[in-house]
Amino acid sequence: MSYRPRPDFDQPDAESVQRSRRMLPWMIPLIFLQQGSLIFGHSERLTQIVGTAAWACVSLLMLWIFLGLPMRWLSERDQAIINDERSRMVRGDAASWGIAALILIGCGMMVARLWVQLNAGIAIYGLVNGALIVAVCRYGWLNRSEPDEDE
Amino acid sequence: MTQPSISEKAERLNKRRARALPALGVIFLAQQASFLSMPERSARPVDQLKIGAWLILSIVLLAGLATGGAWFRPRAVRELLNDESTRAHRQVGYVYGFWAAMGTALGLYIVNLFEPVSGREAVHIIVTVAVATALLNFGLLERRALRDS
Numbered sequence: 001m002s003y004r005p006r007p008d009f010d011q012p013d014a015e016s017v018q019r020s021r022r023m024l025p026w027m028i029p030l031i032f033l034q035q036g037s038l039i040f041g042h043s044e045r046l047t048q049i050v051g052t053a054a055w056a057c058v059s060l061l062m063l064w065i066f067l068g069l070p071m072r073w074l075s076e077r078d079q080a081i082i083n084d085e086r087s088r089m090v091r092g093d094a095a096s097w098g099i100a101a102l103i104l105i106g107c108g109m110m111v112a113r114l115w116v117q118l119n120a121g122i123a124i125y126g127l128v129n130g131a132l133i134v135a136v137c138r139y140g141w142l143n144r145s146e147p148d149e150d151e
Numbered sequence: 152m153t154q155p156s157i158s159e160k161a162e163r164l165n166k167r168r169a170r171a172l173p174a175l176g177v178i179f180l181a182q183q184a185s186f187l188s189m190p191e192r193s194a195r196p197v198d199q200l201k202i203g204a205w206l207i208l209s210i211v212l213l214a215g216l217a218t219g220g221a222w223f224r225p226r227a228v229r230e231l232l233n234d235e236s237t238r239a240h241r242q243v244g245y246v247y248g249f250w251a252a253m254g255t256a257l258g259l260y261i262v263n264l265f266e267p268v269s270g271r272e273a274v275h276i277i278v279t280v281a282v283a284t285a286l287l288n289f290g291l292l293e294r295r296a297l298r299d300s
Contacts, residue, residue, distance in 0.1 A: 092242020
């Protein structure tokens with residue numbers, strides 16, 4: 001058994017980041033559903049702006065965690081673990097699913113607008129969330145924990 | 152004259168793809184200027200046809216990027232065209248394309264709070280940015296790899 005030095009005790013390491021990456025995808029649809037009700041379910045301007053800001057933050061955070069910018073606060077060893085060849089492959093695959101979902105949802109919206117008025121806010125919200133949910137769920141699926149060798 | 156071998160064919164196609172993809176990305180982006188002059192609720196069949204053609208072109212470009220192209224070539228040539236470095240460049244292209252699409256969408260959402268944007272324009276801009284960024288990135292990485300090798 002090994003212990004981490006005390007000054008680093010409460011800092012995240014590569015393993016904890018990977019564990020969070022595995023756990024998060026299943027909560028995302030709930031987060032977006034809740035934020036959608038805040039943005040589109042209220043008519044007050046302030047509530048809509050707060051909801052939009054929260055949605056933008058959560059979306060960017062998802063992008064950062066899953067399709068990522070480098071996490072500079074981690075040690076070089078942890079950054080290398082998070083950004084190894086397999087992680088890059090998984091990220092690329094998840095992004096390709098996200099782009100495919102984006103185009104399919106976009107096609108659906110372009111066809112639907114022939115019959116219903118397409119509001120820009122709802123169109124953007126649907127495109128971003130649809131693509132993000134597909135990409136992140138794909139990421140979660142490819143990155144799911146594998147059974148230990150002795151199991 | 153002797154027939155070129157499979158590897159020679161693949162190399163030639165690879166060079167052609169590296170030249171063509173960035174150019175296609177720029178042409179695809181430049182073409183979108185014609186959509187800016189289109190009225191939002193236009194019912195003219197020619198406008199619907201234009202939108203349909205744009206959607207089909209987007210899907211074809213993405214399919215070309217996903218498969219590596221050369222659809223009518225022998226399987227052995229396609230496999231050589233789809234080597235490890237090409238796959239890595241493609242993954243990078245996808246990640247950049249996805250980031251660009253999400254960034255554009257969030258930017259458009261903020262713009263829409265102050266200056267109304269139509270739903271069609273929003274979908275059009277976001278999808279175009281995603282496809283063009285992924286294509287350009289992949290093409291440029293392939294070009295750089297060919298130049299360095």
